[in-house]
Amino acid sequence: MMIGIENFELWDNPAPEELASTATEFLYQLKGPTILKISGRDTSRCRVVVTLLHGNEPSGLKAVHRLVRDKCVPEVNILVAIVSIDAAVAQPLFSNRFLPHQQDMNRLFKPPFDGGQGILAKNLLDLIQEVRPEAIIDIHNTSGDGPAFSVCVRQHKRYLDLASLFTHRVIITGHRLGSLMEVTSLGCPVLTVECGGAMQPESDEIALRGLTRFFTKPKLYQSVTVEEMDIYHHPVRLELSSSRQLVYSCGPQLNVDVTVPTHIDRRNFGVVRPDTALAWLGPAGINALCVLDEQGNNVIDDFFVVQDNKLYPRTTLKLFMATTDPKIAVTDCLFYAVKETDHQWDETADVAEWEMN
Template sequence: MNIDFSDIEYLKNPNGITLKADFKQFLLSLDVPTVIDISGKDQNRCRVIVTLLHGNEPSGLIAIHRWLTSHKELPTPETNIRFIICSVEAANATPLLSHRILEGGIDINRCFGSDNNKGYYQRAKIIEKIIQEVRPEAVIDLHNTSGSGPAFAVSSLLSTRGLSLTSFFCDAIILSGLELGALMEQDFNCPTITVECGGANDEQAHEVAYEGIEQIARCPSIDNFQQKKSVEIVYKPLRLELKQGKSLFYSTHNEGNDGVTLLAKIEQFNFGGAHKGQMLGWLDENGLDNLQLINESHEDVISEYFTVRDNQLVCATNLRIFMATPSYKIAKNDCLFYVVNRTGTSIV
């Protein structure tokens, strides 16, 4: 597929015919990244909501379409809202909404803030410009996780406005120290958060995205917003990774595999975490040496978090677990899951 990385389409206050009967038809009617501008009561201010940077993460699109079409007339938010539907080509590849990126493509959410001006980097730069030109007072990037789990936000910076934005969607924010080239890491001179709404196939995740958009649209001032619910701040989780060349399996029981075998239902620990002594899977005779957990000082701290009981992989302390996935590909190439020691969290 030949992609024109400089091409963007704009829709302003689209009517029902343009929005089609449902989100799938609407998506199929788009060809390239699409900006949807909605006029608010106060036209001097704008909030930006981005989605579909990853083509298989539909909650943002579903929620945006629902919000735009839930009444006879387009809703009028308190401020202007600019929606940006990004990886339209990947999302539209067959089967619909199942490709994170197009075959042969790269992850655009690793291309922001780069000096490279070609291909997906060029597109990332254009999207940055499209956000900057409205001088936003908030930027929210909506995603889904590959496994099931409760919604959480991620940000590089903590601010009261960032916490208020988070509270529209969920009750936990991860302060991330990672620099991956993600949209969220860019400085738009306003609070910028990523929201992982939950699993891509979870109805609840679509609801989280919708409720968040609805509340943002109705909030006259994020500065003066009184948070209705507390938000847990999770400091810099570590990535549990498989060491190079080690193998990974999933199972409900010990099969005596080489390398690491995770419990088939590992994603259940995204809900509520895992207590000290909890078994998460099985290890071969190399034990914890199959895995690594690198902290900010580049030290492997695996034995502070995990231990081995017979040949079982066991939590050495109470842990909070994020983004555990039953997807072999993501677990092997990215990480098995993110983890924080339960003492590393606080409630605001």
């Protein structure tokens, strides 16, 4: 029945008492990538949870452990894929996103599916295709502290319904990196949920509350309205230009291209008006930064202006995923932004192939 499972261990309907009493001991019980199958009241339907694609993001694993231990009987069959066990168990526990010789697992859900991890990604997609789920939730934690949010790759009400189980914040992104949520051939929506930082107790609560609903709700769709949600359409990324340097500090640093305020992450999901300075710039000025839209064009002048060597928003912005980790800022981006005025829901864009067949 289960094609493509060869690189996963299948744990079919674990008895609650078979699971170790703590999430950490439960992790040690898993010998490698694992599928937990939990039969529901209605065995004709299925929902899929993916978690631990990143080994340092344990909120989803903890929630699944609790639900099974607490004898939760789901409404429909649930498959839980627990993926990067090796990275999670490497010491210090739950601190490695992936191992030094590995790639980021959530960048591999696209051809050519090479290597052990690429094949694992393909196995998971094949398995999902086989079970034809109603929905797929991929649970993560953010790299820094902050509130929970969800991410999807296009506009459709069903994403909002799924997101509302966890959070009112939804980002619709056109950036394509090879993540699981980008796979649109699975016949149902795939939503990424970022529960907040791995060290924040609220993150575990959000994962548990959301997954409890996802397991037990008789109907997943057609409950939420656009007005109830805080939607971020098509964000841009603020990136450091190549061969420029960046530091975090409370004040401008001499001869450094970009100085980012130490507490930039406090801006996450807040409104930033044009009178708020977001960084200090060095001799290269604004050329030290670029803002990439979803087509990869530099649109920095559309979003920011420079005044007195400081970077200001050109118009009111909402920021998210602002990091205080220089490594992430340099290799990925400083933060994502949307214009506040860009928020509108276009009903005509609300079509997906899962409704066409």
